[in-house]
Amino acid sequence: MTYISDSRPSPVASRIALIVSGVAAAGLVLTPLAVLGRSFDGNAVLLHLSGAALNLTSDPQVRLPSSGTTVALGWVTLLFMLATLVGALRRERWFWVTGLLGFVTALAAVLLLNGVLGAESARIAADNTLRPGAKRTLRNFYGGGGMNLGLFLPMLAGLIAAGAGLSARQVWWDRLNRLRGLLVPTVAIGLAILVGAIVVLLVQPAVNGTGAALGLWGGWLAKTDLVYFVYSTLFAPITRLNPFLDSLKLATPLIFTGLSVAFAFRTGLFNVGAPGQLTMGAIGAMLVGVYAPAGLGWFLLPLSVLGAALGGAIWGAIPGLLKARFGSSEVINTIMLNYIASAIFIFLIGSETFPFLGREYNMPFKAEGFEARSEELQEGARLPTLLQLFNVGTDGATVMSLGLIFGLIAFALGRWILGRHKVKNGTLLALIAGLVIGAVTWRVGVPVQIAGSQLNASFLIALICVAAFGTLMWRTATGYALRAVGLSPKAAEYGGISVARNTILAMTFAGMFAGLAGTHYVNGGALDEYRLKGNMPANVGFDGIAVALMGQSTPVGVVAASVLFGTIDTGGIDVDLKLEKINKDIVTVLKALIVLFIAAGGFLSRRVTDPPPPQLLKAVETTGKPDAARLDVNLAKAEQGTPLPNVAQSSDAKTREGGK
Amino acid sequence: MQDLLAQIFGVSFLAIFIRSFVPLLLTALGGLFSERSGVVNIALEGLIIFGALTGAIITKQIEPALGPLSPWVGWLAGALVGGFVAWIHALLSIKYRADQVISGTAINLLALGVPPVILAALYGSSTESPKVDYGLPLWGVGELRFSPPVYFAFIAVAVIWYVVYKTPYGLRLRATGEQPGAAASMGVNVRKMRYSAVILSGVLAGTAGVFLSIGNLDSYVRNMSAGMGFIALAALIFGQWKPLGVLGATLLFGFLQALSIQLGGTDLLPPTLVSALPFVVTIIALIFTGRSAAPKAIGKPFDG
Numbered sequence: 009m010t011y012i013s014d015s016r017p018s019p020v021a022s023r024i025a026l027i028v029s030g031v032a033a034a035g036l037v038l039t040p041l042a043v044l045g046r047s048f049d050g051n052a053v054l055l056h057l058s059g060a061a062l063n064l065t066s067d068p069q070v071r072l073p074s075s076g077t078t079v080a081l082g083w084v085t086l087l088f089m090l091a092t093l094v095g096a097l098r099r100e101r102w103f104w105v106t107g108l109l110g111f112v113t114a115l116a117a118v119l120l121l122n123g124v125l126g127a128e129s130a131r132i133a134a135d136n137t138l139r140p141g142a143k144r145t146l147r148n149f150y151g152g153g154g155m156n157l158g159l160f161l162p163m164l165a166g167l168i169a170a171g172a173g174l175s176a177r178q179v180w181w182d183r184l185n186r187l188r189g190l191l192v193p194t195v196a197i198g199l200a201i202l203v204g205a206i207v208v209l210l211v212q213p214a215v216n217g218t219g220a221a222l223g224l225w226g227g228w229l230a231k232t233d234l235v236y237f238v239y240s241t242l243f244a245p246i247t248r249l250n251p252f253l254d255s256l257k258l259a260t261p262l263i264f265t266g267l268s269v270a271f272a273f274r275t276g277l278f279n280v281g282a283p284g285q286l287t288m289g290a291i292g293a294m295l296v297g298v299y300a301p302a303g304l305g306w307f308l309l310p311l312s313v314l315g316a317a318l319g320g321a322i323w324g325a326i327p328g329l330l331k332a333r334f335g336s337s338e339v340i341n342t343i344m345l346n347y348i349a350s351a352i353f354i355f356l357i358g359s360e361t362f363p364f365l366g367r368e369y370n371m372p373f374k375a376e377g378f379e380a381r382s383e384e385l386q387e388g389a390r391l392p393t394l395l396q397l398f399n400v401g402t403d404g405a406t407v408m409s410l411g412l413i414f415g416l417i418a419f420a421l422g423r424w425i426l427g428r429h430k431v432k433n434g435t436l437l438a439l440i441a442g443l444v445i446g447a448v449t450w451r452v453g454v455p456v457q458i459a460g461s462q463l464n465a466s467f468l469i470a471l472i473c474v475a476a477f478g479t480l481m482w483r484t485a486t487g488y489a490l491r492a493v494g495l496s497p498k499a500a501e502y503g504g505i506s507v508a509r510n511t512i513l514a515m516t517f518a519g520m521f522a523g524l525a526g527t528h529y530v531n532g533g534a535l536d537e538y539r540l541k542g543n544m545p546a547n548v549g550f551d552g553i554a555v556a557l558m559g560q561s562t563p564v565g566v567v568a569a570s571v572l573f574g575t576i577d578t579g580g581i582d583v584d585l586k587l588e589k590i591n592k593d594i595v596t597v598l599k600a601l602i603v604l605f606i607a608a609g610g611f612l613s614r615r616v617t618d619p620p621p622p623q624l625l626k627a628v629e630t631t632g633k634p635d636a637a638r639l640d641v642n643l644a645k646a647e648q649g650t651p652l653p654n655v656a657q658s659s660d661a662k663t664r665e666g667g668k
Numbered sequence: 669m670q671d672l673l674a675q676i677f678g679v680s681f682l683a684i685f686i687r688s689f690v691p692l693l694l695t696a697l698g699g700l701f702s703e704r705s706g707v708v709n710i711a712l713e714g715l716i717i718f719g720a721l722t723g724a725i726i727t728k729q730i731e732p733a734l735g736p737l738s739p740w741v742g743w744l745a746g747a748l749v750g751g752f753v754a755w756i757h758a759l760l761s762i763k764y765r766a767d768q769v770i771s772g773t774a775i776n777l778l779a780l781g782v783p784p785v786i787l788a789a790l791y792g793s794s795t796e797s798p799k800v801d802y803g804l805p806l807w808g809v810g811e812l813r814f815s816p817p818v819y820f821a822f823i824a825v826a827v828i829w830y831v832v833y834k835t836p837y838g839l840r841l842r843a844t845g846e847q848p849g850a851a852a853s854m855g856v857n858v859r860k861m862r863y864s865a866v867i868l869s870g871v872l873a874g875t876a877g878v879f880l881s882i883g884n885l886d887s888y889v890r891n892m893s894a895g896m897g898f899i900a901l902a903a904l905i906f907g908q909w910k911p912l913g914v915l916g917a918t919l920l921f922g923f924l925q926a927l928s929i930q931l932g933g934t935d936l937l938p939p940t941l942v943s944a945l946p947f948v949v950t951i952i953a954l955i956f957t958g959r960s961a962a963p964k965a966i967g968k969p970f971d972g
Contacts, residue, residue, distance in 0.1 A: 278770070330955060340905070340950070341954065344902070344951050352944070362938035364936075364937060364938065589788055595781075596777070600777035601774075603770065609765075
């Protein structure tokens with residue numbers, strides 16, 4: 009992807025379009041086009057481009073909705089994909105049009121199909137002869153239908169081909185170039201999904217409710233549908249409100265641990281100790297929340313949150329200290345501290361007594377009963393759920409306050425306007441304006457349908473941490489010193505920045521972020537009770553590594569990656585429920601693969617992920633001399649706007665012995 | 669007190685000691701190859717797990733056909749799969765220049781996710797494999813009866829010492845880890861050396877895993893490596909990346925592990941806290957070897 013001098017799409021862009029449209033065309037012919045209905049356990053009626061329907065449900069007489077238009081639109085999409093293929097092969101200028109048209113026809117097919125399925129559901133709803141149970145089953149059956157790989161692939165391919173074709177134009181090229189930072193994570197996710205699909209194909213028998221043997225062709229269709237079903241279930245929580253809130257709940261601790269790992273990355277350290285820091289944070293929150301004097305009242309909650317932060321911070325500071333003072337690797341030390349934290353955790357809440365030098369002593373922290381758990385938190389130390397916090401409805405009605413959203417909009421607008429006019433302390437003024445407007449509009453709300461979601465206020469604490477991360481790292485002198493140490497410890501040392509001090513500081517902050525995840529589990533009641541329990545998923549700490557890598561160690565990236573991971577975690581529980589032999593650990597495999605592929609830079613050439621500045625290439629191309637590359641103001645700005653290079657690729661000096 | 673000491677340090681202590689020391693030694697020797705060639709191998713923990721899992725599954729699957737011969741095939745398979753997974757790590761860190769610590773962590777994450785999926789698909793339970801009928805045979809006298817990997821480990825120390833210090837391969841290996849550029853200019857194929865060393869580390873760690881699953885127990889159990897890979901890595905650093913140093917370090921760590929197991933059975937100290945003892949000692953040991961003589965090129969991808 010060098011600088012483009014002629015107006016035809018570059019060979020690389022054409023090749024990308026060629027491959028994706030080829031795959032999409034093959035997908036249209038070789039995989040099911042759509043699902044005409046699907047029951048809870050995955051049995052489906054599959055529609056192929058030829059118009060044939062393959063019924064895999066146990067009911068052979070199931071009534072099929074009309075699908076003629078969908079098939080016809082499928083054929084049109086196939087034509088567009090083939091046209092794109094030819095266009096890309098000949099590097100024509102127009103292939104972005106056919107790609108886009110392919111996307112539009114596929115989208116139309118999906119919408120029409122959904123309309124047909126909706127009509128079928130409405131017919132069943134109106135049918136009085138059916139029992140309520142049967143009615144619900146049938147409606148779910150048609151509701152579970154929709155597009156399949158045959159329509160999904162051309163939609164995706166159409167968009168990619170359109171982007172590739174448009175990249176020939178300078179305006180679009182600049183626009184796409186700004187998204188370059190997303191390239192590695194996106195490719196890594198894509199590859200992970202591909203490998204995961206192969207695992208599913210190998211491991212899982214096809215879903216088939218008929219009991220009859222499928223031929224080679226039918227078996228293939230059923231298998232490809234299975235892959236699509238698994239992934240559509242994994243990513244389903246994005247589209248519906250209640251599962252989405254659940255996925256936010258699972259994302260909350262990931263935000264904390266992701267920030268923790270990302271913070272350390274920025275300072276050139278690899279924090280593998282988030283599980284231990286999280287555990288110590290949870291213990292700190294529990295100790296304060298249960299044993300602080302009840303007279304403190306509402307003051308208990310902030311103290312307990314502080315306890316979590318402190319517990320994590322101490323556990324992070326230890327490896328930082330050891331690295332700074334003795335030079336021992338933080339990677340191994342944090343891992344050892346994970347095991348030690350887990351031992352302390354079990355020691356505290358695992359049993360009522362412990363032996364010491366031949367005598368039994370009482371352990372005061374474990375609650376009565378068989379289960380490993382602490383006493384329950386005092387009322388004052390509990391975090392409310394977001395539902396309680398934002399509900400301004402009276403008499404049991406659920407009305408979500410819009411105050412926060414108005415406040416945020418006012419803050420963003422105010423900052424933008426004041427920034428344009430260069431007003432001093434603009435951010436502070438905007439913050440005040442946002443707070444005032446938020447408070448005034450607090451009683452304004454929208455009624456919503458929400459089942460009792462356990463999403464709690466620790467989500468807000470996580471967002472505050474995100475803001476704190478950004479402010480500290482990019483707006484303060486401390487952050488400057490931390491980043492300087494991360495980029496080049498030697499240069500920082502010569503610049504008068506203490507590497508040892510910043511190493512300790514960085515690990516302390518990283519530990520604090522991870523420790524605050526404990527508030528989600530203990531104060532927020534995410535373990536179904538407001539106490540420390542043995543089933544706390546400390547593995548979330550390792551997922552923080554994946555989240556930080558995916559999010560390129562930026563605060564916003566960490567939030568986005570956490571929400572994505574929270575979504576597939578929620579979906580994974582669904583997959584576990586619906587399919588035999590696929591357990592939710594497939595999600596762990598996917599995450600591991602994502603880390604693996606990000607580490608490898610998505611197998612992309614470094615010229616793609618981290619290209620030389622465009623003006624240099626232009627100069628070399630036109631004059632043959634790199635001196636002609638003057639720095640243009642606009643180009644410098646654009647350069648500033650492109651995201652930082654991938655951590656995994658740029659940290660030669662950050663490994664165990666390399667960092668010294 | 670006398671009784672207590674006798675209770676802790678009996679013949680059975682020696683047996684436990686050898687059982688906890690052998691997988692550490694095998695893994696650390698594997699790590700020695702990898703790190704001496706300049707590739708950090710955080711993935712050892714995952715490699716042990718893959719080896720253990722493969723050993724148990726293959727043995728179980730071919731048992732009806734091969735009978736008492738099957739655990740030997742299982743051992744071979746476990747070592748090969750360990751080598752294969754290590755090859756992935758090598759590919760990422762040598763060919764694709766990935767950060768070696770992150771690549772290794774990814775493999776450890778993979779070792780968290782893959783075993784449950786495979787076990788669930790094969791046997792329906794995601795936490796452990798069914799027991800094998802034929803484990804590796806036990807050789808020895810009385811309480812001191814061990815499976816072949818134990819004897820293999822002792823032979824391996826000697827062989828590896830000889831290979832590293834007395835053969836051309838060992839010389840090239842050390843050169844690759846210290847000065848890859850100089851080695852390359854002398855005609856050593858640095859990449860090939862690194863690939864072979866990392867794969868060898870996978871084979872040895874895989875063998876350690878096989879010892880855990882079918883040499884010591886008779887099935888794969890979730891999380892059966894329990895931090896052994898990381899302790900082995902620490903032992904490698906403590907042992908200054910030298911075969912005999914590694915032997916000494918693993919003897920110490922193995923002793924501590926056996927001690928924590930034995931102490932857990934007494935009423936001397938709280939068993940949960942005692943189980944953390946090896947990890948605490950590891951941290952302390954690392955304090956004294958923090959700035960040690962690591963291979964100079966460790967962790968750095970080689971361009972050339």
